[in-house]
Amino acid sequence: MRTATSLHLLLLPALLCAAGCNDSSLLQEPSVPAWEGPVAQAGAVRWAPGYLHAGNPTGASYAPLPYLSHNESGGAMNVTKPAGTTGRYIVTFKGLSAVLGTKSAVHVTEYGLNDTYCKPVNGRLVEDKLEVRCFRASTGAAANAAFTVVVLGRSSNAAFAYAHQPTTTDYLAAGAGSFNPKGSARVVRSGVGQYTAFFTNYASAVPVGNSGHVQVNAVGTGKSYCVATEWGDASTPNVKVDVSCYTPAGVPVDSKFTVLFQLPHPHVGFVFAGESTTGSYSPWPATAWNPSAGSMNITRTAVGDYTITWTGVDPAIIDGGTVQVSPYGEAVQCKATSLFDSGAMVHCFGPKGLARDSDFMVLLGS
Numbered sequence: 001m002r003t004a005t006s007l008h009l010l011l012l013p014a015l016l017c018a019a020g021c022n023d024s025s026l027l028q029e030p031s032v033p034a035w036e037g038p039v040a041q042a043g044a045v046r047w048a049p050g051y052l053h054a055g056n057p058t059g060a061s062y063a064p065l066p067y068l069s070h071n072e073s074g075g076a077m078n079v080t081k082p083a084g085t086t087g088r089y090i091v092t093f094k095g096l097s098a099v100l101g102t103k104s105a106v107h108v109t110e111y112g113l114n115d116t117y118c119k120p121v122n123g124r125l126v127e128d129k130l131e132v133r134c135f136r137a138s139t140g141a142a143a144n145a146a147f148t149v150v151v152l153g154r155s156s157n158a159a160f161a162y163a164h165q166p167t168t169t170d171y172l173a174a175g176a177g178s179f180n181p182k183g184s185a186r187v188v189r190s191g192v193g194q195y196t197a198f199f200t201n202y203a204s205a206v207p208v209g210n211s212g213h214v215q216v217n218a219v220g221t222g223k224s225y226c227v228a229t230e231w232g233d234a235s236t237p238n239v240k241v242d243v244s245c246y247t248p249a250g251v252p253v254d255s256k257f258t259v260l261f262q263l264p265h266p267h268v269g270f271v272f273a274g275e276s277t278t279g280s281y282s283p284w285p286a287t288a289w290n291p292s293a294g295s296m297n298i299t300r301t302a303v304g305d306y307t308i309t310w311t312g313v314d315p316a317i318i319d320g321g322t323v324q325v326s327p328y329g330e331a332v333q334c335k336a337t338s339l340f341d342s343g344a345m346v347h348c349f350g351p352k353g354l355a356r357d358s359d360f361m362v363l364l365g366s
Helices: 096-100
Strands: 050-054 077-080 088-093 105-111 116-120 129-136 146-152 158-163 170-172 185-191 194-199 213-219 225-233 239-246 256-262 268-273 296-302 305-310 322-328 333-340 343-349 359-365
Touching (some): 050 322, 088 146, 158 194, 305 359, 322 343, 343 359
Antiparallel strands (some): 077 088, 088 129, 105 146, 185 194, 213 256, 296 305
């Protein structure tokens, strides 16, 4: 785990949004009372209460493939593309909001071989629905694309925050899209597009020998994207995640975002791929997890292309599971291109859509 030796946060007055700011005019997330513990979900055996693979970019309305989808409520799932739109989708998990209660988080990863990327419009599930927007990195134009969605609820082995005030200097992410089983979630803005999310007291939940896992998504209707740039202990007992957000051209921009800090789980495998130009290597043990206790490997197959395997993980991933990918460290985007029994394939590209080697985070789960 790369951990900053010191953290200098510039507590400046809130600035007016710079040109290109993402969704600053939208309504802010309302606060809700803090919840004191995880929801008891009878019979729950999976990591994620909801997930699906939206694999038909031009389909008007369809049900996702059952073996790549799950809805803990038992309700129907659907992906709809509003008539006359490009790169806009409405995802429905019928009945799941009632199961999740007042707290939920959503993450989206584009799935395919080109330079498109996708993001959620809101940081949580709202009345069983989530809107997704997709764009082409090379042009910034709206683009039809396949993607994966995961919906999470309150849990003792994960914390999440919806950073919904992109120009505010320092605030509690206390809305329905934020949850920390050990305390609060705070977001600090240190410059244009530069943020740190703090999970108070959560270091006590991190197991010895494993540093957990991070996923980050930009949120909103605009074209920004966000990456994790650092994570670890800010000052015991807190955990921090540094986040940077960019325009499609790679220029820093203020943006809403979601951040997930995930701990090991019986139905999750995760890896921090931190050697972007190495041909084949095992990830750092502290930043990787295989529930089967098998080996893990990252292989670079071409510029910006990687294959990640978790040996023996298949029994822990129910049916086909789902995959989430987040770039790490610079203005680069990474996405899933394939999901198979023991792993996933990832493609990374720069602001002009050209393949580029990059560090990244990948999570396989069910």
